[in-house]
Amino acid sequence: MPPATKKLTPMMERYLEVKREHPGSILLFRMGDFYELFYEDAEIAARVLGLTLTSRDKGTANPIPMAGFPYHALQNYLQKLIQSGHRAAICDQVEDPKQAKGLVRREVTQIITPGTLTDENLLDPRRNNFLAAIALDKQVAGLSWLDVSTGRFFVTEVESEFLNDELARLQPAECLVCESEHDRDELTGLRESEIPITKRAPWCFVAEECHRLLLEHFEVQTLEGFDLDSDQNSLGIVAAGALLEYVHETQKRAIPHILRLEPYRRGNSLLIDETTRRSLELTQKMRDGSRNQTLLSVIDETVSPMGARLLSEWLSNPLMEIPRIVKRHEAVEELVQNTVLAREIRDELKQTYDLQRLTGRIATGRANPRDLVFLARTLAVLPKVKAKLSERSSALLNELEANIDLCEDVRSDIESQIVDEPPLLLTDGGVIRDGINEQLDEYRELARGGKQWLAKYQTEESERTGITNLKIGFNRVFGYYLEVTAAHKDKVPEEYIRKQTLKNQERYITPQLKEYEDKVLRAEERAVDLEQQMFQAVRDRVAEEINRLQQDADILAQIDVLAALSVVAVQQGYCRPEMCEEPILDIREGRHPVLDKIQPSGEFVPNDTRLGGSTGLIQLITGPNMAGKSTYIRQAALITILAQMGSFVPASEARIGIADRVFARVGASDELGKGQSTFMVEMTETARILNSATPQSLVILDEIGRGTSTYDGISLAWAVTEYLHDVCHSRTLFATHYHELTELPERLKETSNWNVAVREEEEQIIFLHKIVEGSADKSYGIHVARLAGIPPQVVQRSQVILDTLEADHVGGQNKQKIPARPTRQAARQQMSLFESEPHPLLNKIKELDLDGMTPRAALDELYRLRKELGE
Numbered sequence: 001m002p003p004a005t006k007k008l009t010p011m012m013e014r015y016l017e018v019k020r021e022h023p024g025s026i027l028l029f030r031m032g033d034f035y036e037l038f039y040e041d042a043e044i045a046a047r048v049l050g051l052t053l054t055s056r057d058k059g060t061a062n063p064i065p066m067a068g069f070p071y072h073a074l075q076n077y078l079q080k081l082i083q084s085g086h087r088a089a090i091c092d093q094v095e096d097p098k099q100a101k102g103l104v105r106r107e108v109t110q111i112i113t114p115g116t117l118t119d120e121n122l123l124d125p126r127r128n129n130f131l132a133a134i135a136l137d138k139q140v141a142g143l144s145w146l147d148v149s150t151g152r153f154f155v156t157e158v159e160s161e162f163l164n165d166e167l168a169r170l171q172p173a174e175c176l177v178c179e180s181e182h183d184r185d186e187l188t189g190l191r192e193s194e195i196p197i198t199k200r201a202p203w204c205f206v207a208e209e210c211h212r213l214l215l216e217h218f219e220v221q222t223l224e225g226f227d228l229d230s231d232q233n234s235l236g237i238v239a240a241g242a243l244l245e246y247v248h249e250t251q252k253r254a255i256p257h258i259l260r261l262e263p264y265r266r267g268n269s270l271l272i273d274e275t276t277r278r279s280l281e282l283t284q285k286m287r288d289g290s291r292n293q294t295l296l297s298v299i300d301e302t303v304s305p306m307g308a309r310l311l312s313e314w315l316s317n318p319l320m321e322i323p324r325i326v327k328r329h330e331a332v333e334e335l336v337q338n339t340v341l342a343r344e345i346r347d348e349l350k351q352t353y354d355l356q357r358l359t360g361r362i363a364t365g366r367a368n369p370r371d372l373v374f375l376a377r378t379l380a381v382l383p384k385v386k387a388k389l390s391e392r393s394s395a396l397l398n399e400l401e402a403n404i405d406l407c408e409d410v411r412s413d414i415e416s417q418i419v420d421e422p423p424l425l426l427t428d429g430g431v432i433r434d435g436i437n438e439q440l441d442e443y444r445e446l447a448r449g450g451k452q453w454l455a456k457y458q459t460e461e462s463e464r465t466g467i468t469n470l471k472i473g474f475n476r477v478f479g480y481y482l483e484v485t486a487a488h489k490d491k492v493p494e495e496y497i498r499k500q501t502l503k504n505q506e507r508y509i510t511p512q513l514k515e516y517e518d519k520v521l522r523a524e525e526r527a528v529d530l531e532q533q534m535f536q537a538v539r540d541r542v543a544e545e546i547n548r549l550q551q552d553a554d555i556l557a558q559i560d561v562l563a564a565l566s567v568v569a570v571q572q573g574y575c576r577p578e579m580c581e582e583p584i585l586d587i588r589e590g591r592h593p594v595l596d597k598i599q600p601s602g603e604f605v606p607n608d609t610r611l612g613g614s615t616g617l618i619q620l621i622t623g624p625n626m627a628g629k630s631t632y633i634r635q636a637a638l639i640t641i642l643a644q645m646g647s648f649v650p651a652s653e654a655r656i657g658i659a660d661r662v663f664a665r666v667g668a669s670d671e672l673g674k675g676q677s678t679f680m681v682e683m684t685e686t687a688r689i690l691n692s693a694t695p696q697s698l699v700i701l702d703e704i705g706r707g708t709s710t711y712d713g714i715s716l717a718w719a720v721t722e723y724l725h726d727v728c729h730s731r732t733l734f735a736t737h738y739h740e741l742t743e744l745p746e747r748l749k750e751t752s753n754w755n756v757a758v759r760e761e762e763e764q765i766i767f768l769h770k771i772v773e774g775s776a777d778k779s780y781g782i783h784v785a786r787l788a789g790i791p792p793q794v795v796q797r798s799q800v801i802l803d804t805l806e807a808d809h810v811g812g813q814n815k816q817k818i819p820a821r822p823t824r825q826a827a828r829q830q831m832s833l834f835e836s837e838p839h840p841l842l843n844k845i846k847e848l849d850l851d852g853m854t855p856r857a858a859l860d861e862l863y864r865l866r867k868e869l870g871e
């Protein structure tokens with residue numbers, strides 16, 4: 001910031017004023033054709049955006065650091081700023097510099113933050129970009145989330161302990177919290193996550209004010225119409241109000257496309273906590289957070305961004321009510337059976353644009369001419385989709401078809417006025433069609449035909465006055481003029497007004513020429529102005545129909561998802577699951593959807609899974625490392641989730657009892673950075689399962705108790721299984737290496753032993769990946785260690801130790817001592833046998849023709865070899 005004593009120019013004064021009003025944002029200050037940054041902002045921009053750092057008032061005692069970029073590169077630089085975790089305030093010139101008296105007025109027209117992006121260049125088309133807000137009470141949290149680009153706005157209240165699960169589901173791009181609540185324990189998870197947090201002043205979270213803001217925005221007297229009771233949902237309303245306040249502040253314009261506040265009820269969908277979501281890799285890979293090789297990536301066959309976002313929502317919120325699930329299954333089935341229909345519908349959907357985000361831009365007045373044309377093209381698809389869906393047998397497809405609003409009026413408004421291929425920018429002109437506005441046609445005619453008129457005027461005047469060499473010229477000072485040489489001076493008519501006298505010529509103007517000049521010169525400008533007005537009128541008219549457009553967007557998204565699921569079902573050979581209320585899981589020839597897709601066709605070994613009903617509730621799965629235990633237990637969870645989201649499942653047959661929650665505790669997650677030990681994390685997660693699992697839940701456990709001493713581990717795993725059996729009574733798949741646990745089925749009637757078959761061939765183990773009844777007798781861990789490249793010396797040594805331990809275990813009393821390990825030298829020699837080149841004598845021995853030698857010759861050879869060795 002500048003030293004107080006320094007006298008600044010009025011523009012820099014304005015800059016500082018705006019900067020003070022927007023603390024925490026990088027200020028992009030429009031100056032002519034550039035956006036300029038000053039002081040610390042310039043230094044940040046130089047670093048983050050790679051701009052050259054220069055200075056204003058160079059050579060003075062206090063030069064101001066400065067950096068800038070051309071205005072048309074704004075989107076590019078904004079993207080980099082946002083991605084590097086900054087927020088940007090865009091300060092534009094809000095009056096025409098030509099008409100400005102004095103300094104051009106500049107105002108911040110938008111604040112860009114990660115959660116309030118609306119520009120399509122800054123958004124991932126296949127993901128929602130949620131802004132979330134949290135309001136805390138003692139045990140409850142109000143949570144609200146909104147995608148400003150589409151206008152979808154939700155609210156809920158959750159017990160604080162489930163806040164992280166909800167955030168993991170939503171993956172917001174930015175989260176608002178009250179600055180006085182920022183450090184509270186409930187927000188530890190949020191603080192440790194990568195979600196950018198924006199602290200807001202406590203006044204943004206005042207309940208009455210938040211409530212008032214919502215009423216005002218939706219222009220309603222009460223929120224009951226949204227199925228929200230102000231009292232019961234007060235914390236949710238605080239969060240929603242605080243969120244809306246922030247959106248107003250950053251968008252700086254009306255946001256009429258936010259039409260509804262939808263209450264979200266946690267209990268209505270299958271609950272999947274944060275750990276489970278991560279462990280099962282539903283939408284993100286555990287290791288790097290990428291989308292590749294996740295469940296979402298293998299089922300995402302959608303052809304539109306709206307469909308892609310909805311599919312991800314369905315996957316994140318699988319349903320609980322059978323009729324709703326079955327309705328989706330029926331629709332998918334109809335499309336599976338009619339692949340031609342599915343293909344044709346998808347071909348139509350490929351012609352659509354992102355209707356939800358287009359609508360958002362239209363409503364906020366940010367739509368450009370192309371957006372309107374894209375909207376019209378999307379609407380043009382509606383009658384075709386509607387026709388294809390007419391008279392279908394499934395209820396959902398029928399319902400969607402019936403609700404499609406063709407919006408022909410909107411489309412004809414656009415098509416009748418806007419050209420088919422308009423320029424991106426209104427200022428380029430040529431947006432509105434010819435022949436619909438006389439004034440506009442005249443301007444255009446003038447602009448195009450101006451030169452012809454001048455030529456005609458010149459000829460006419462020349463003939464009329466007899467000035468044969470009369471010429472029309474133009475200069476910047478007084479525009480168009482008629483030029484007469486000295487020889488014809490006396491023929492100049494009275495009405496000519498002399499403007500300039502040169503050595504050999506005189507220059508004149510006439511009222512007609514001026515009138516025409518005025519028209520020609522300004523025609524283009526006026527045409528553009530008029531086009532702008534006409535375009536805005538069309539846009540405003542379209543904006544009045546947002547409700548209908550959003551409904552169509554939602555319908556197209558659903559059709560896209562259903563068609564995509566049908567394509568997956570056909571391509572991957574999925575079956576329609578039968579849903580039931582009883583807590584059973586009966587999967588025939590089930591496959592892991594991701595591995596099945598990435599492995600070469602036919603290599604994945606299908607397995608049956610049967611839990612509940614007459615079969616026991618709990619399966620203990622033992623078996624060698626690498627055999628496929630984790631894969632098998634995860635596939636059961638993934639199949640349940642797929643079924644409940646409305647998809648077909650990778651199996652030949654499946655009967656699935658609705659699950660209220662799916663829990664997966666799989667391996668050690670990398671929480672060490674968060675100050676917790678691996679074992680602590682494992683136990684915390686297990687505690688959570690035991691405290692929340694119900695007889696409707698499905699529990700997937702992989703290796704409980706591994707992070708502590710063997711006996712502690714076994715004892716914990718044992719007791720956990722008993723608790724799940726006796727108290728939770730949940731369907732459970734438990735993969736373990738503790739063979740001791742295989743005694744459990746003798747004591748717990750709902751428990752059975754399973755293992756993954758392997759075949760031993762000579763030294764080799766062949767993994768068959770087949771789950772069979774009974775317990776495994778060996779782990780083959782050492783074998784797997786060898787496959788993984790553990791040094792042979794370690795492998796051998798571990799085999800010796802294992803043999804001793806096993807003998808102990810079997811022998812009971814007479815504890816054997818683990819044999820001492822080889823000395824270092826011996827170990828080294830042993831190593832050298834494994835690792836270095838074979839000794840040259842070995843080859844000589846190998847090459848001896850023993851059968852062709854006499855005993856004497858053999859003895860001689862032996863002496864010779866020994867001598868050589870001695871040397």
Ligand SMILES: Nc1ncnc2c1ncn2[C@@H]1O[C@H](COP(=O)(O)OP(=O)(O)OP(=O)(O)O)[C@@H](O)[C@H]1O
Pocket residue numbers: 595603604605606623624625626627628629630631632735769770
């Ligand atoms: N049913 C199957 N068909 C084909 N390949 C499979 C199958 N199940 C597992 N695999 C392959 O075996 C690998 C190991 O599987 P998985 O991780 O499930 O083994 P595991 O028994 O849990 O091992 P560990 O006990 O070491 O964790 C998988 O990455 C996959 O490549």
